[in-house]
Each structure stands twice: as C-alpha cells, then as structure tokens.
Amino acid sequence: MPLQTRPAGMMAISRASSRNIMVADGGHGRSVLQNHAATVIQRFCKRARARGSIRATFERNSVRKYKRKQMIAAKVKDIIIYVCFLACFTISSIVILQEQDIFNMGHHITEQIAQKEFRKEHSHVLKTFEDVATWEEWYQWAQGPLHDTIWTGAAWEGGSENPMPGYLFADNAIVGAIRFGTLRVKKRPCTNLNFAILNDSHTAPLACYGDKNGDYSDDTESTEPYGTGERLFEWEGWDTEPGEVQAERGVWFSTYRTGHERIYPTPAFWVLLPNYDGERAREGIVQMRDNGYVDAATRAVFVDFTVYNPMLNYWTIFRFVAESPKAGGLLMSHQLTTVRLYTFFESERATWLTVEILVICFFLYFIAEQVPRIRAEGRSYLLQMSTMAHNANIVAYVLVWCFRFAAFFCLPDRDTIALDADVFYQFRMASVYKSLSLYFNSLNAFLCWFKLVRYLSYIxxxxxxxxxxxxxxxxxxxxxxxxxxxxxxxxxxxxxxxxxxxxxxxxxxxxxxxxxxxxxxxxxxxxxxxxxxxxxxxxxxxxxxxxxxxxxxxxxxxxxxxxxxxxxxxxxxxxTEIGKEIYEYIVNSIMATPCMRRGHAVANHLDKSRKEIFTKMTSRSASGADHDRDSDSSPPPPKMSGVAKVRPEQASDDGRGAAPPSKDGFTRVPSRRAGAAGEGSQDDGAWDRELGVDHMVIEEGEDAKAA
The missing domain is CATH 1.10.287 (Helix Hairpins)
Structure with missing residues (x-):
C-alpha cells in the first residue's frame, strides 16, 4: 500500500502522547493514541448512525411531501372539474327556467276561472270556485266563470263575444276540445243500521254507494249508462272512439291525486265541448244539467283542457275537480302543469344546447370515474355518505332523461293536431312524465350544490x-x-x-x-x-x-x-391558499401540454447556451489577473476542519510555539479530520453541517479515559 503522510497536527499529538503513555493509562501500558482511536471510532459510528437516520427521515419526509403534493393536485383537479360542471348545470337547468312568464301563463288563466266571481243572476253574494258546495253551484260556475273565460272575451277585453275564438288573452291557443268527465260508484244496501219506514211517500229507504267505507274504488265503479234525458251518458263518452278510456288508464302514472289527498283514475262518461263555439258550449252545459250528469252516485267531476303559447313554446294542462265525499257537499281543487313538450331540451338556442351537452359529458365522466372505483374499493366506499350523495346525483340525472324520453314518445303526433278540432288530445301523461323529469332535476340541483360543501371542506x-x-x-x-x-x-x-x-x-x-x-x-x-x-x-x-x-x-x-x-x-x-393552488395547477397543466413542453425545452437550451458562453468569457478574462496575483505568493495553507485539544506543555514540543491556554486548561490548535483527504469527505462534512455536529475533537488525559 502506498505510504500515507499524516498531518502535522496528528504527528504532534502522537509525539506528545508517546511521552505520556503511563500517565494517560495509569501505568497499564495502553497508549493515549489507542484511546484517541477508540474515541474517533465511537464518534464516527455515532455520526454514521445519525447520518443514516437523517437520510432515512429525509427520504420519508420526501415521500410524504410528494404524496401530499399529489393529493393536493388531485383535490384541486376535482374542485376545478366540479366547479366547471356546476356552472354548466346551473346555466342549463336553473338559469333557463327563470322566465317568470312561465308562471304568468297559467296563473292568469287560473285566476279568471277559479277566482272570478259568479254572475249576478246566479248569486247575489261574492262567490268563487273555491266556495262551491253543491252541484247547483257547480253548474253556476260552469255557466259563469268557466264559460266566460274560455268562450267569451271577458278575460281579454270584457266583451260578451270572443274576437279570437279558441284563444285566451289573445296569445294562448286552446288545443282541441274541453273535456268533462266523471267517476261513478255502484249503489249498495246499507249494512250498518236499517230503520223502518212508516210511509214510503214521505221518506225513501236508506241507500249507500261505493265500497264499505263509502269511497270510490275500481271494484265498485259503475260503468252502466245513466241519465234522465233521451240520450244517456255512456261510459266511453259522447262522440269518442271506443277503448280510449281504458287505453288512457293503462298508462303508467295515469292516476290523479287531488288537493284533498284522494287518488282517482282517468274519468269516464266524457262530454266534449268545442273551444271555438260559445253557444254550443253553453247548450252542452245546460244539456248536462237537464239530463242529470251528476247525481248521488257521482264521486268526482273533472274539467280538462290544454293551452299552448307559441311565443314561449310552453304548454299548460289544466284540471278542475269537484269531489263528492261520502259526508256530502263538494270539495273543490284545481291543478295546472306548465311544461315544454315535443323537445328533449328546455331551450332550442344553440348556446343552451351546447351547455346541456356539456352537462351530459360531465355526468358520463362521473359515471366512468365511479364504476372502477366502486369495483376496486367495494362496499366500504359505496356506503360513504359522500359517495351515496354522488351516486344519487347520477341516478337522478339518468331518471331525468328516462322521463324525458317517456314524455316524448307518449305525445300525440303533432301532424294530426288541429287547434279547432272537436277532439280532446291527451297531453296529461306527457306533462306528468315531463314534470317528473323536472322534479328529479330539482333534486339534482339540490344535490349538486350540496356536494359543493364536500369540495369546500378541503379548506x-x-x-x-x-x-x-x-x-x-x-x-x-x-x-x-x-x-x-x-x-x-x-x-x-x-x-x-x-x-x-x-x-x-x-x-x-x-x-x-x-x-x-x-x-x-x-x-x-x-x-x-x-x-x-x-x-x-x-x-x-x-x-x-x-x-x-x-x-x-x-x-x-x-x-x-x-x-x-x-x-x-x-x-x-x-x-389552505386554494386560489394559489388552483393557479399553480392550471399553469402546470398548461406547461405539461406537448406544444408547451417543446417550446420550454427550446427556451432552456438557449438559456443554457448563453450561460456557457458567459462563463467562458468571464473565466478567460480573469485567468491572467489571477496568475499575476498568485505568482509571488506562497501556496495557501490547508483548510482546517476542526481543532484539537492539547495541553500547553505538549503544544510547545511541536516547534510552533505555545498557544495561549483556554479557560478549560487546554490549548486549541488546528487539526484535520482523519479522512479529510479521503473519498466522500465533502459529503460527510455537508451532512455534519446539516446535523449541526462539530468536527471531532481529540482529548487526552482523564477526559479521554472517561470517554
């Protein structure tokens, strides 16, 4: 092995230690240098372990920081996507329905029919649709507010004749005929109590109608013709095609729930009145009264008609109901439904259609994102509250489109519709399906905005x-x-x-x-x-x-x-600075695109070339001055990485003179680390500085022995 030269400081310590062997070891023959070596090895091992621990901690912290950075990027991405989706959904489903004329269209017509006072010849007191309590008052309402609103100009200009037959307020067209329908029940003997009748000419025997509770039911419905005139009222109705009533009842959601919490099917015994001829309509109402259209077996009477506004492109389906409960009297209620028919979307403008298509794409993205995650994480993920709300949102939107398709395919053919036809066109089922789609979409509106709280909880x-x-x-x-x-x-x-x-x-x-x-x-x-x-x-x-x-x-x-x-x-x-993180994510995403990466690489290459040229020019201009300045000077002394403690009498033998002692009795002289010239010494020094550990100190005497 090549001979390695020891530093001067180490040689001085060795010579001083060799003269004090017995003193340092208490006479047992162990050199001070050996004690120094043991101390050096112990401290080196401690520093190595510390460096290894710090390196492991640094790696763990790096991994933790990387994972947190990835998590933040994923959350920021979800927030950006959801905010964009929420903006599109709000525009397509909420903003578009802010048109208040949608409300005014049905509200004004309802006010004329349900809140207008009776004619003076019918009642000398203030009375409206809600005040009707007998069938006689119902006929007065039909001949008064109902007839005046639909067949005269009272709702528009106050005249007795309608200048635009078949129109309401000159803008709303009545589509087809006005339909009257009723539901009847069978007569049955009373089973509770029977009283004796002394004279049949004074009092008729007790009679009960309907089921055992006196209500309407499908089993007790009466389909027999009835009436007191020459022409009886048929179950299929007057001037209608056979089977229409049964076909209408066979459609899903064809039942009707009144304002008094009773459910009825589609009425029968139809009487159709034209929308354009007020005289024929008045005669038809009088004929219904004279022929006994309602009697003790009647449980409900319905009045249906449909109105279309071409400027709004909305349809309003009206229904006015008079119920005859088993307790007697009448219960009045009405309902209107304003919807857009013959289209899948709520608007035909290109902008709104584009936004609606974007909403569909967003929901497809959510479905594609949820399915693999549910498969991967299973039931535990599926039962989380946020997951259930998100999946309910998706299911509700799917049902929205299911009901839109159902409404579209149960509509009558538009080419066969005539405004002034004596035919009643069935739009109620389509309006029910379209209303259900709106109800589920309103649930979506709540869920979409409620889920925003989940994303905001990141802050x-x-x-x-x-x-x-x-x-x-x-x-x-x-x-x-x-x-x-x-x-x-x-x-x-x-x-x-x-x-x-x-x-x-x-x-x-x-x-x-x-x-x-x-x-x-x-x-x-x-x-x-x-x-x-x-x-x-x-x-x-x-x-x-x-x-x-x-x-x-x-x-x-x-x-x-x-x-x-x-x-x-x-x-x-x-x-959390959410704005800053969103900005950084957007910038990083833009810079990660292929075109931006190519441009960024070219810019970095040019910048690197400029730096290399500047470095070469600077080094050449400074090399001459450095050579002239260093030619007369001696080589610089080696850099000392630490100090060594020696006693004053030992330091004087080194030939460099005694240094002034410190407070602890030792003289501090420069020393080098044993491995300063070795490989990897620079890294170890860097780790020592990072650890905050001073370079090793060689001690003598009792301190070394104690160590």
Whole structure:
C-alpha cells in the first residue's frame, strides 16, 4: 500500500502522547493514541448512525411531501372539474327556467276561472270556485266563470263575444276540445243500521254507494249508462272512439291525486265541448244539467283542457275537480302543469344546447370515474355518505332523461293536431312524465350544490360545517328517534281530540303538518279552545313545553357540542391558499401540454447556451489577473476542519510555539479530520453541517479515559 503522510497536527499529538503513555493509562501500558482511536471510532459510528437516520427521515419526509403534493393536485383537479360542471348545470337547468312568464301563463288563466266571481243572476253574494258546495253551484260556475273565460272575451277585453275564438288573452291557443268527465260508484244496501219506514211517500229507504267505507274504488265503479234525458251518458263518452278510456288508464302514472289527498283514475262518461263555439258550449252545459250528469252516485267531476303559447313554446294542462265525499257537499281543487313538450331540451338556442351537452359529458365522466372505483374499493366506499350523495346525483340525472324520453314518445303526433278540432288530445301523461323529469332535476340541483360543501371542506374554514354535521350525526340520529316518538304521540292526540272540529287536525297527516308549523310559531290557540275548552289549552301547553323548550333545545345542544369539538380540531390547522393552488395547477397543466413542453425545452437550451458562453468569457478574462496575483505568493495553507485539544506543555514540543491556554486548561490548535483527504469527505462534512455536529475533537488525559 502506498505510504500515507499524516498531518502535522496528528504527528504532534502522537509525539506528545508517546511521552505520556503511563500517565494517560495509569501505568497499564495502553497508549493515549489507542484511546484517541477508540474515541474517533465511537464518534464516527455515532455520526454514521445519525447520518443514516437523517437520510432515512429525509427520504420519508420526501415521500410524504410528494404524496401530499399529489393529493393536493388531485383535490384541486376535482374542485376545478366540479366547479366547471356546476356552472354548466346551473346555466342549463336553473338559469333557463327563470322566465317568470312561465308562471304568468297559467296563473292568469287560473285566476279568471277559479277566482272570478259568479254572475249576478246566479248569486247575489261574492262567490268563487273555491266556495262551491253543491252541484247547483257547480253548474253556476260552469255557466259563469268557466264559460266566460274560455268562450267569451271577458278575460281579454270584457266583451260578451270572443274576437279570437279558441284563444285566451289573445296569445294562448286552446288545443282541441274541453273535456268533462266523471267517476261513478255502484249503489249498495246499507249494512250498518236499517230503520223502518212508516210511509214510503214521505221518506225513501236508506241507500249507500261505493265500497264499505263509502269511497270510490275500481271494484265498485259503475260503468252502466245513466241519465234522465233521451240520450244517456255512456261510459266511453259522447262522440269518442271506443277503448280510449281504458287505453288512457293503462298508462303508467295515469292516476290523479287531488288537493284533498284522494287518488282517482282517468274519468269516464266524457262530454266534449268545442273551444271555438260559445253557444254550443253553453247548450252542452245546460244539456248536462237537464239530463242529470251528476247525481248521488257521482264521486268526482273533472274539467280538462290544454293551452299552448307559441311565443314561449310552453304548454299548460289544466284540471278542475269537484269531489263528492261520502259526508256530502263538494270539495273543490284545481291543478295546472306548465311544461315544454315535443323537445328533449328546455331551450332550442344553440348556446343552451351546447351547455346541456356539456352537462351530459360531465355526468358520463362521473359515471366512468365511479364504476372502477366502486369495483376496486367495494362496499366500504359505496356506503360513504359522500359517495351515496354522488351516486344519487347520477341516478337522478339518468331518471331525468328516462322521463324525458317517456314524455316524448307518449305525445300525440303533432301532424294530426288541429287547434279547432272537436277532439280532446291527451297531453296529461306527457306533462306528468315531463314534470317528473323536472322534479328529479330539482333534486339534482339540490344535490349538486350540496356536494359543493364536500369540495369546500378541503379548506379548513369550510370544513368546520361538514365536520360539525359528521360529528353530530350519531347524536342527532338518537335525538330523531325520541323526537319522532314524542311528536307522533302529540299528532295522534290532537287528531283524536280536534279531528272532527278543526280543519288542521282532520287526519293524521294534516295533524303532523299543523304541529310542524306550530314549532315555527304558527298556531291558533283560539281555534283549539273553541273546539274543546279544556283539552285545547292543555295540549297546547304540553306540546310547547316538551317539543319546543326541551326537545329542540336538546338538538341545539348536540349540534353546539359537535361545533365546539370541530372548532378545537381545526384551531391549529394551517389555512389552505386554494386560489394559489388552483393557479399553480392550471399553469402546470398548461406547461405539461406537448406544444408547451417543446417550446420550454427550446427556451432552456438557449438559456443554457448563453450561460456557457458567459462563463467562458468571464473565466478567460480573469485567468491572467489571477496568475499575476498568485505568482509571488506562497501556496495557501490547508483548510482546517476542526481543532484539537492539547495541553500547553505538549503544544510547545511541536516547534510552533505555545498557544495561549483556554479557560478549560487546554490549548486549541488546528487539526484535520482523519479522512479529510479521503473519498466522500465533502459529503460527510455537508451532512455534519446539516446535523449541526462539530468536527471531532481529540482529548487526552482523564477526559479521554472517561470517554
């Protein structure tokens, strides 16, 4: 092996150590140099372990930082995509329906028919559609507000003749005929009580209609012709094709729920009146009254017609219903549905169509993203609240398009429609399907904006809300069970006590709604007191004391505790600069495109060439001056990486003179590390500086022995 020259400092220490062997080791023959070597090896091993530990920690931290960076990039990407989707969805489904004329179209017609007063010859007091209580008043309504609105100009210019037959307000065209229909039940003997009749000429025997409860049902429906005139009312209707009633009933969602919570199928015994001839319509209504269109077996009468506005391109389907319950009298209700038909989209403008297509693409992207993730993570991922909300959003949007297709394919052929035809065109089923698509889309609107909270929870200040909801979920679920038990008890008690006297408690559903409004401060204590002087105030006080003062305050306490816990967790969390991260993600994404990468590489190459040329020119200009300055000077002394402690008497033997001693009694002289000239010494020094560890110090005497 080639002979390695020891540094001068080490030689001085060795000579000094050789003269003090017995002193350093207590006379046992062990040299001080050996003690130094042992100390050096121990400290080298400690530094190596420290460097290895720091290197491992550095690698772990690097991996952790890389993963966090990737996670942030993924979240920022999701936020950007979702915000773009939300903007498109809002434009295509919400902004486009802000046209208030969609409301005005049906509202103005309904006001004329349902809120206009009866004619003076029919009633000397103020009476409207909602005030009808007998069949005689129903005929007065049909001959008054209904006839005047549809067949005269009273709704437009106040005249008795309509200058534009078949139109309402001169802009809305009535499509086809106006249809009257009814539902009848069979007569049956009464099974509860039978009383003796002393004189048949005074009182008729008791008679019951419908099922055992007196209501309408498919089994008790009467399809027999009836009437008091020469022409009987047929189940298929007057001037209609056979089988139309049954065909209409065979369509899904063909049943109708009235405003009084009763469900009926499509009516029968149709009577069609033209939309353009007011005199024929008036005669038809009179003929219905004279021939006994309604009687004791009648359970409901329906009036249907359809209006189209070409400027809005919207259709409004009207239905006015008079129900005859088993208790007697009439229950009036009406419904209108305004929708866009004969199109899949809510607008025909190119801009709106483009946005709607973008929304479809976004949902296809969400489906393609969810399917493999559900397959990979399985049930645990599928049962997460955020996943269920996202999947519900997708399912609702799919149903939107299913109902749009159903509405389109059940429409009558537009080429066969004539505005003034004496034919009733069935648009109700299409309007029902289109309305269902709008209902599911409204659910989508809620879910889409509600899911934005999930993405905003990436920012700690917004995570406070979502965290509070999550932490309070278990407590609120337990509270919900207790609340439902207490609330059901109160609803049942109120219905049993006030059901026969107060409209708001007439059944269990109405009682629940009325009590829910009471929680918000809307209640009528006087009405309850008039119904029952003792039970009314008693139930009122109990409900307010338990449901409001106790139960609701428990709910507030549960949410407050969850809020405090979540606030404490987020107190020391660093805020996220979401704007900066979005900006960096967009810039990095743009720079990662092929064209930008190519341009960036060319720019880097030019910049590197300029730097190389500048470096060469600078080194050439400085080389001459450096050579002249260094020619007369001696070589610089070697750089010392540390100091060595020696005693003053030992340092004097080195020939360099004694250095002044320090406070600890040692003289500090420059020394080199043993491996300073070896390979990798520069890296070790860098690691030592990073660790904050001084270079090794060689000690003598008792200090070395103790080490």
């Amino acid at each position: 700690p200040r917004f995570a406070l809300v979502t965290g509070t909801l999550v932490k309070s979920a278990r407590g609120v679920s337990g509270f919900g069970v207790v609340f439902c038990v207490v609330f059901y008890g109160f609803a049942a008690a109120h219905m049993m006590t006030f059901g026969a006297r107060v409209h708001g408690y007439r059944n269990l559903t109405s009682s629940v709604y009325t009590l829910l409004k009471s929680l918000l401060g809307e209640f009528n204590l006087d009405e309850m007191t008039l119904a029952q002087w003792f039970m009314g105030p008693l139930f009122f006080v109990l409900f307010i004391a338990l449901a409001v003062f106790v139960v609701l305050n428990v709910l507030i306490a549960i949410i407050s505790d969850a809020y405090s816990e979540q606030s404490a967790e987020l107190k020391n969390s660093a805020d």
